[in-house]
Amino acid sequence: MERIVTLDEFIIKTQQDFPGSSGSLTRILRDIGIAAKIVNREVNMAGLVNILGRADSSNASGEDVQKLDIFANEVMIDCLKNGGECAGVASEELENVIAFDPVEGQTAEYLVLMDPLDGSSNIDVNVSVGTIFGIYKRESDTNKKVAEKEFLQRGSALVAAGYVLYGTSTILVYTTGNGVNGFTLDPSIGEFCLSHRNMKMPASGNYYSVNQGYYLKFDLEMRRYIDHCSDLNLRLRYIGSMVSDIHRIMFQGGIFLYPNTRKYPAGKLRLVYEGNPMSFIVEQAGGKALNTKLERILDVEVKELHQRTTIIMGSSDMVNDLQEFVERYSAINS
Numbered sequence: 001m002e003r004i005v006t007l008d009e010f011i012i013k014t015q016q017d018f019p020g021s022s023g024s025l026t027r028i029l030r031d032i033g034i035a036a037k038i039v040n041r042e043v044n045m046a047g048l049v050n051i052l053g054r055a056d057s058s059n060a061s062g063e064d065v066q067k068l069d070i071f072a073n074e075v076m077i078d079c080l081k082n083g084g085e086c087a088g089v090a091s092e093e094l095e096n097v098i099a100f101d102p103v104e105g106q107t108a109e110y111l112v113l114m115d116p117l118d119g120s121s122n123i124d125v126n127v128s129v130g131t132i133f134g135i136y137k138r139e140s141d142t143n144k145k146v147a148e149k150e151f152l153q154r155g156s157a158l159v160a161a162g163y164v165l166y167g168t169s170t171i172l173v174y175t176t177g178n179g180v181n182g183f184t185l186d187p188s189i190g191e192f193c194l195s196h197r198n199m200k201m202p203a204s205g206n207y208y209s210v211n212q213g214y215y216l217k218f219d220l221e222m223r224r225y226i227d228h229c230s231d232l233n234l235r236l237r238y239i240g241s242m243v244s245d246i247h248r249i250m251f252q253g254g255i256f257l258y259p260n261t262r263k264y265p266a267g268k269l270r271l272v273y274e275g276n277p278m279s280f281i282v283e284q285a286g287g288k289a290l291n292t293k294l295e296r297i298l299d300v301e302v303k304e305l306h307q308r309t310t311i312i313m314g315s316s317d318m319v320n321d322l323q324e325f326v327e328r329y330s331a332i333n334s
């Protein structure tokens, strides 16, 4: 039997990749791992406890909030707050950022931005959901309480990003800029164990992932690219949970699209909570992540907390194909 490497052990061991690291980032990643185990327990029991269904409220993006959203949000915040390494949190579920009071004897140098439970509309029908997180270093005086503007950093400034997928098994995937590694939760020992070392996304794949129901609402060049996927006999796979759809592409290759529509002229997904962290992970695994203006998502200026973005994300050859296709198509039609 191969030796078990737990998430904690791996994080500590790879901490040496960062000369002069103080261990703070290590402790934040461990705090997130603890929160993920607690959320996992509730997600797995959602059908048994009165935690399903809507919490008759809506989030900062005006979307119905499910009770598990609130639970996941509170657990993540509590674990990060008590850890003392995080100065504050911005959450897709909250209008404003939360600035933590300093913990005696600790200097909080990091910020966490998160979507605590992405794809939560799938909860009641037992389809996988996920947590997405991104970690930044504070740019200003760590003695001052954190302010919202500190969270408005480009995705290229991320020091770490990851997701937890609560699916047939629960897997935590993260990067600190030195490749991507996956850890599967072994419930018998309550540990995330290294299961996918140095994940590399295939340069191409047989899947495309888009909400085909909006086809007629997409711009012409996007519709023509989707037709192109169909001409190539690619298979459509779309779960309606970004973490699940991207996770498949991490292993099997493919392309994920969330273009602009009339309802979401700037795209539906949020730049800081979904676009940037998932782009960091995808790029670290060898993939590409652009918006429908063909700009690298990680380079997009962050002007406000709940800013939305369009998404073209996945296998490098397929994103390049789309890029050439759209440029060629637009040139013919300009």
Ligand code: P6P
Residues within 6 Å of the ligand: 118, 119, 120, 121, 211, 240, 241, 242, 243, 268, 269
């Ligand atoms: P639609 C889930 O609500 C989410 O934020 C992403 O996880 C997912 O990719 C997308 O929205 C699904 O949106 O409009 O296709 O239902």
